[in-house]
Amino acid sequence: MKSEIVKIAEGAKAASRLLLSLKTGLKNAILKKMARALIRSKSYIMKANEKDLKKARGRKLKAAFIDRLRLTDKRIKDMASSINEVAKLGDPVGTIEKLIKRPNGLQIRKTRVPIGVVLVIYESRPNVTADCIALCLKSGNSLILRGGSVAINSNIAIFDVLQKAASKMGLPKNSLNMIKTTDRKAVDIMLGLEGTIDLVIPRGGESLIKEVSKKSRIPVIKHYKGVCHVYVDEYADLNMAESISFNAKTQRPGVCNAMETLLVHKEVAARFLPSMAKRFVEAGVELRGCPLTRKILRRITVKPAKESDWLTEYLDLILSVKVVNNLEEAIDHINKYGTSHSDAIVTENHEYAMKFLTEVDSSSVYVNASTRFTDGYEFGKGAEIGISTDKLHARGPVGVEELTTYKYVIFGNGQVRK
């Protein structure tokens, strides 16, 4: 198997050289063609998906899991329109970030360029296949996809349709690749191909991400969990705080930018918490609180929050609540227990807002808005390949721009160093 995997990676590398000079117009034409092909091949894709669903039902996987796996008419249309959205985005490749003119006449252009070969390792959702293909094509990267076994038939069907459409339009051979074996050894082999593969993006559960970063010799952009906070400051507009907190927890609890812990300043806790808690309980949210929270909400069932609660990404209708003495304690709590994802303060005090925004060490920090906005589309980036919780290269939503890097292109007329 090793030689086969290495051959795929080397093919992708060779293709990546050709992609460097692919014109924006052609990229967009290929994307649009792919979107149309997806719609046209709907029934073919859904038949493949049916195989995966049958297997999943046989293995008695959870309903929520099977739902994520299922492709419907609407979901295929959504995939296609997401590809069309990527076609509409600006092309980052070739943009000049900085132009430096030196006294010796050298003109130095800091220019955005593709990264090279990107490997995406993902789990169940088959729409990831289409998103990755669109984003890597637009950013001029070769792509190697390695999807999970649960969705393997759906992934292969989507890949084949898109790959065929792209190839008809003249996309260089081996630009798009899928590892179709589900043997786990394939991943280990790829993670050792530094120099050929330039970037690894694992998308999925925590254990997948941990395993990949541990084994990889290639740079990894990690998408760990999101333990997100909303802090209701003593100077908060409490109506606004209630609506933001409610939205951050309940609008879609299963995603990484949903709130997991609510922090409340002690001066407003007695006024804010009772009606807030009532609303949460009515929406089916289980509350776990610090001693003071439980005292204030003694008429409502609030379980005692354990140390582990502050660290937990529930991804569910569960919320931990803590009353804090001041802004500093809120910031310290977030920096200690948070995951550098998305955290918000609700306050009308400008100075406090700026302190929170500066000192909370997260990729996205909010004042007076819901944490739920951290995503590529909401940030105006079109689609995203994930939300990075790393600090280097890419933080927050990873879109077309984050899939590029830069080089210095230097124009001289004979300059030599003295």
Next chain:
Amino acid sequence: MKSEIVKIAEGAKAASRLLLSLKTGLKNAILKKMARALIRSKSYIMKANEKDLKKARGRKLKAAFIDRLRLTDKRIKDMASSINEVAKLGDPVGTIEKLIKRPNGLQIRKTRVPIGVVLVIYESRPNVTADCIALCLKSGNSLILRGGSVAINSNIAIFDVLQKAASKMGLPKNSLNMIKTTDRKAVDIMLGLEGTIDLVIPRGGESLIKEVSKKSRIPVIKHYKGVCHVYVDEYADLNMAESISFNAKTQRPGVCNAMETLLVHKEVAARFLPSMAKRFVEAGVELRGCPLTRKILRRITVKPAKESDWLTEYLDLILSVKVVNNLEEAIDHINKYGTSHSDAIVTENHEYAMKFLTEVDSSSVYVNASTRFTDGYEFGKGAEIGISTDKLHARGPVGVEELTTYKYVIFGNGQVRK
């Protein structure tokens, strides 16, 4: 030892929070104070350096090595003026890279922020101590230094002088740290402190860099070797080509941006090589050539170049020479044997120049200029912490800007997600 190292790292992390809101004016004042302290403590530092030199002479280390270790009056002055240069640079922290206004009224600011805690592991040259301190302070990062045992007394002396000066001016405690033990276990412990240390920069020989990247769970910015090329195209101005090639090889052969391989188009090889080779030989350069090069230069001693020559960073007055059939072959050679550092084409043909600049996958690509310009100062960045051969986060010279990352700071007035 472990608990001691962990304590230092955690202290550095706590300090990094305070550095987030350090004002530019104070940073610059601290830098200037440090530069003055360095000059004032010259004799103290040189006494410590004498100890290192004595030990090195005793161990019969190479003259070039001992020279790099030696601190003179002038070298200490240079260190001080390098610190003053960093004080003059713009402060990247807080600059807004992009302002995104969304239809829902959210204002998203992509803002540059410090990385956090930076660990630098370096070998002999003691001036690295001062450079790293200046660059990390200006970029708002906490720093942990781990120098090699050869220069340990010089490093400690420089560190103590700068640290004392900074602390008098109010730099938060534990912002600057030096691991003073030379036990190698200390490095292994630090490389496992992901979450506390945010970035590792190894500076030194290839084996150090390889070892660090292999062991580290923390992101590493690598500074591998530079196998740099000059390609003399068929449309080159041959006088210019000669002066650029000569400069790239001989002006300072011991550095990473010096040329190691000269590529010449077959159409101009017979005209270009003889006088070029003569000049190299007169300057004491040993030539190693491909068969055609040797044929053209049959009156001069040219050793046959082996496959391994194309891969070698000589860092010395040795040059490998190859005649190529066309531009494509030159590009392929560089992408195959180069190290993504600095490569140049000499040509008057615009189309060929653009093809070379686009397709050569190096951090710095030149047309009609010497590769020797790849450095922080020449790129207008002031000092540099090294030259990255990685593709992610930082490519080429790593200065103050590359020691920062970004976060999204989002201002709302009650927005929730629908």
